[in-house]
Amino acid sequence: MKRCYGKACITAIAVVCALILMTSAGIAADVIKLGVAGAHSGDLASYGIPSVKAAELVVKDINAKGGVLGREVVLLVEDDVCKPEVATNTATKLLSQGVDVVMGHICSGATKAALAIYKAENIICMSPSATNPPLTQSGDYPNFYRTIASDDAQARLEVDYAINVLKAKKIAVLHDKGDYGKGLAEFAKAFIEKDSRAEVVLYEGVTPGAVDYSAVVQKIKRFKADAVIFGGYHPEASKIVMQMRKKRMDTAFISDDGVKDDTFIKVAGAYAEGVYATGPKDTSKNPLAIAATEAHRKAYGSDPGAFFLNAYAATQALLNAIEKAGSTDYEKVSQALKTEYVETPLGRIKFDERGDAIGIGFSIYQVKGGVYIEVR
Amino acid sequence: MDYFLELFLGGLTRGSIYALIALGYTMVYGIIELINFAHGEIYMIGAFTALIVISVLTLMGMNTVAILVIAGVIAVIYSSAYGYTVEKIAYKPLRNAPRLSALISAIGMSLFLQNYVLLAQTSDFLPFPNLVPDFEFMEPYAHIIGSTEIVILLTTAVVMVLLTFLIKFTTIGKAMRAASQDKTMAMLVGINVNRVISVTFVVGSATAAIGGVLIASHVGMINFYIGFIAGIKAFVAAVLGGIGSIPGAVLGSFILGWTESFATGYVSSDYEDVFAFLFLVLILIFRPSGILGRTEKNKV
Structure with missing residues (x-):
């Protein structure tokens, strides 16, 4: 009986061991x-x-x-x-x-x-x-x-839209000298330069908060740009758009999600009509x-x-x-x-x-x- | 040539606005030798007052030209009251204190007014309605110069003429000139110098308010911070022309406006401010008291 108990004991241990091995192998394979x-x-x-x-x-x-x-x-x-x-x-x-x-x-x-x-x-x-x-x-x-989306996705989208849909050949790229706006404008410029169908006719930074932007607007007109791509926020964008429209220019204006803001429409009013801006897809x-x-x-x-x-x-x-x-x-x-x-x-x-x-x-x-x- | 003309007119418009603000700086400096840093804020308050008046009057359905005139007049009165009060509260008690104290008081006043408008109104940009109608006879030239710009140029010219008349041919103008030359002597001959100083602040604030209304309707937007940059630029213009000199402030403003406009047009707008300040440095190296400034030997 004693021996028998010992045998059972060994068997039990062996079974337990086998079970443990099996389960651990099972976990490895089953999750x-x-x-x-x-x-x-x-x-x-x-x-x-x-x-x-x-x-x-x-x-x-x-x-x-x-x-x-x-x-x-x-x-x-x-x-x-x-x-x-x-x-x-x-x-x-x-x-x-x-x-x-x-x-x-x-x-x-x-x-x-x-x-x-x-x-x-x-x-x-x-x-x-x-x-x-x-x-x-x-x-x-x-x-x-x-x-x-990567940081340059907006620039890519803006450039593709300007070239493929608006058929722009001469594009002016402006920015507000800030990290966000300038970074975006640099990507946009690089994308346009890679595309043989369009060229960058003007690449400049404007001073945020300046009294007006009439000189830059005249410059856009002088270089006969078909489209303006602007990297920056809405206060500068609305000043530039308003002055362009007041100078009777119908140049397309494309900007980023810093401009896709209701304040932009409120401030620029009727002049905001027709302006393009990229923004995150609506998932709500x-x-x-x-x-x-x-x-x-x-x-x-x-x-x-x-x-x-x-x-x-x-x-x-x-x-x-x-x-x-x-x-x-x-x-x-x-x-x-x-x-x-x-x-x-x-x-x-x-x-x-x-x-x-x-x-x-x-x-x-x-x-x-x-x-x-x-x-x- | 068209391009040159456009830039020239753009610079002239900008210069006119700077001039309207710079006049206040230079008149105050001419009399009490104080750089009134709160002056840019008076310009901003002028624009805000006009916006409020315009909103109310538009609701009442008035004619736009009438609205513009009434809003302008109320803005001028309101800003003048601010200028007068600022002088009484922040500068008059420091009349005999070291000049640095008054300067610090001026900076404090500037911060106070900015934040006051921020709290009382809003930190957002507000749309400012364009009240100057598009002149029909101007339509062929609209791409070169807009009707708002013409109104700015004409108004500035009229203000300049009136101001010259005030200073050259009226009793108070004569008193101003006397006080700017020698305050003590002016007092001895019976001029009420305190009153002269108050009038100077009122006149300076009135021109700044006109500038505020005009530029706001030109660019179509305002917020509480617009006074700061415009004030700094106008201050540079006043120094450029020779601070204390009225024709100097006007000349300095036009030079600054053209420098910025041409630098943007022919070089790059990245360097707009660089050129403006480079020009200032050069002029101050060769003419330390500014283009039309008088050199005073007895003052440090």
Whole structure:
């Protein structure tokens, strides 16, 4: 009896051991590990925490419906404090935990630092908020995707609209010497110069707050510009537009989301008619966006923070691509991201060759009858 | 040639506005040797007053020209009252204090008035209606010079003539000139110097208010901060022409307006201010007291 007990004991231990081994093997094979990296503490935590909440909501939803490829999705949340030097550690840590795809990081600098590490291990990384243009455009990071428009997207849209739709051949590019306006104007200038159909006839900064801009307006007229692209904010834009119209010039005026503001229309009044401005696509009427915001309110008792919808869309896009690819294989998932459309709170999106989302970003608006109307 | 003419007229318009503000700086400096930094704010208050009056009168459905005239007159009266009060509150108690004290008081007054308008009105840009109708006979030339610009030029010319008349041929003008030469001596011969100083502030504020109304209807928008940049530019113009000299302020303003206009037109608007201030530096190197300034040997 004693011996028998010992035997049973050994058997029991062996069974338990086998069970433990089996379950751990089972966990490794049966879950999909989604890394969520970004600033979750520190000064910029308010940019990173909404993306964690978005991922939690999406994953809860998907797991409730049976997971991805029949496997449960688990989150690996890691903080990078928005610092490049911490982000490399974050990335290494995620890799050591066997992450399959990463949704993050939040800041452009931290994202760039982490990307090299993911790239070496063929891990796809999708940021909801890193807008630095070279991240996609340099071609250095084929494993990078984002669900936010890059900084130069507005300039691209303005130039395309001026050249393709308005058929402008001579374009004047003005800015207000500020970081935002000048940065945008520099991109616009570079895009026009690459296009053989149009040329930059004037590239200048105006002094914000100057008494009037009649000299610059005369200059626009002298160079016979067909269109003016302005980078800056509405006070300067309305002064320039009003003086152009008073000088009987009907030159098209195209500007950015610093001008897509109701104050611009209020101040420029009738002179604002026909002015074009780019602005973020309107997502407030998208039923998925309304549902996602509502789910956030229910789960956390507050309105969602910055980049919440972008992170929501990124998580959905990544999980959808894995589902469509049928595995977490890098090549197959990349292919799926670029070919399969997915419905998100930001609209119906897929990704282009460089990793920027198609269908996200900015639209052209035009002032008609005293309001901005989206031009289609 | 057309281009040159356009830039010339643009610079002239801008110069006229600077001149209307610079006159106040230079008249006050000529008499009490104080740089009245609150002067740009008086210009801004003039524009705001006009906007309020215009809004009310437009609701009552008056004719636009009548509205413009009434709004202008009320703005002038209101701004003059401000100028008068500012002098009584901020400068008169410091009449015999070191000059630096009065200067600091002036800067404080400027900040106070800016923030007062910010709180009492709004921080937003407000649209300012264009009340000068498009003259029909001007239509062929509208691309060169607009009707508002013509009104600005004519008004400035009229104000200049009236001011010259006031200073050269009236008793108070004579008293002003006397007080600017020697205050003590003027008092000894029975001139009420305090009254002369008050009148100077009132006249200076009135011209600034006219400038405020004109430029606001030219650019079509105002906010509480417009006085600052216009005030700085007009101050530069007054120094350029020789602070204390009335013809100097006018000349300096036109030179500044043209420099800015031509620098933008022929070089680049990136360097608009660079050229304006470069010109100031050059003139002050060769003529330290400005183009028409008198050199006074007994003062430091």
